[in-house]
Every structure is written in C-alpha cells, then in structure tokens.
Amino acid sequence: NAGVTQTPKFQVLKTGQSMTLQCAQDMNHEYMSWYRQDPGMGLRLIHYSVGAGITDQGEVPNGYNVSRSTTEDFPLRLLSAAPSQTSVYFCASSPGGFNTEAFFGQGTRLTVV
C-alpha cells in the first residue's frame, strides 16, 4: 500500500521561480489537504479539498494555488517562490466523517534562495 505519495522529497528554488509539488493517494479518500511545517509553529493548513473539483483556502493560502481534477491527485503550485516559503510541506488525505484519521505523506523539504 503506497498511501500518500509526495514528490519531490527535496527541492531548491530561486526566488521568483514557480514549481508544483505533487501529491497522490491510493486510498480513494474524499478529503485532501496541504500543510506547511515550520519550526515552533506546528503544521498550518494551506489549502484543502473535499472532493474532485472542490477546493478551498486554509489558514495560510497566499502564494499557493491548488486544483483537484481527480480523486487521487492534489498538486500544490507555488506561483513565484519567496524565501518565506522555505518550509516542509505535507500532503494529507482522509476518508471524511467524524473520528477519522488523516494520513500524511513523507513531506517535501523546499528551500527558496
């Protein structure tokens, strides 16, 4: 079982470059989310999706775009990378409903120079 797969694992970008972080899940989960993890701040929600074609903003959405064309995939796009976006990014999926578990990928460590 692959679970939630994120690519790439590591990335270095120059300020102003754009890129897409990939996330795929094979559990047929309705819900998918993107979080960023920064030291001393825990994980903060960037964007989330409750199903194919439906996305919404989380706590820290600025500078990021998402789309959900299939149940399996939920890519995160950085439009114009900034040093403040240096972070570890985690994708998560969950089946929805109460008392359900969020399954996280292994993360993408992004450095913007």
Next chain:
Amino acid sequence: QQQVKQSPQSLIVQKGGISIINCAYENTAFDYFPWYQQFPGKGPALLIAIRPDVSEKKEGRFTISFNKSAKQFSLHIMDSQPGDSATYFCAASMNQGAQKLVFGQGTRLTINP
C-alpha cells in the same frame, strides 16, 4: 493567532517515567482532538484521539485526558521508552473530523535510556 497552544516545546524523560504534554484551545466549536506522532524525516501519524463527550481515553501506554470546562487536554505516556522519542503534536478540528486540523506548536520528546 494560535488557536491551539501546546507546552512544553521540549521534554526530556528517563526511561520508564511518565511523559506529559499539555494543550489548550480557544474555540469551543472544536469537537475532535487528535494527537499525532512524528519521527524525523517522516510525516505525522495518528497516535490517539478523543471527542469532548469523554474525559479520558486510553490506548496501551498512551492516555488522553480532556477537561472541557478548562478547554485543555493532555497526553500521558506511561513507562516511556526510547522508541517514544519523537515530536508530538496536539490538534483540533470542528465538524469535519480530520479534514481541517489546527495544530499545536509541537513538543520534541527525548527519552533517555
């Protein structure tokens, strides 16, 4: 603003001791309180979770204590083992289960052998 506040930031416990991590929340609409465990280089994984209609939940050596009136909950790890050394995050969400989690800042736990 941090809706879920976690303490301490770091904790060192001797093998066999009790590890206690505390969290406080502000939003009374939260109705799901999970704890996640994260090892270096990995994504967070669900450890244990509680709903506010119970005051305590125990799974093996891990116990959540919940105080609804004080808006606080805590994780107790009994007979702590070196393999428990990890970062622990408390979290909270409302209505949507694990879809939109609000995380605490995290606690780095070290169990000395």
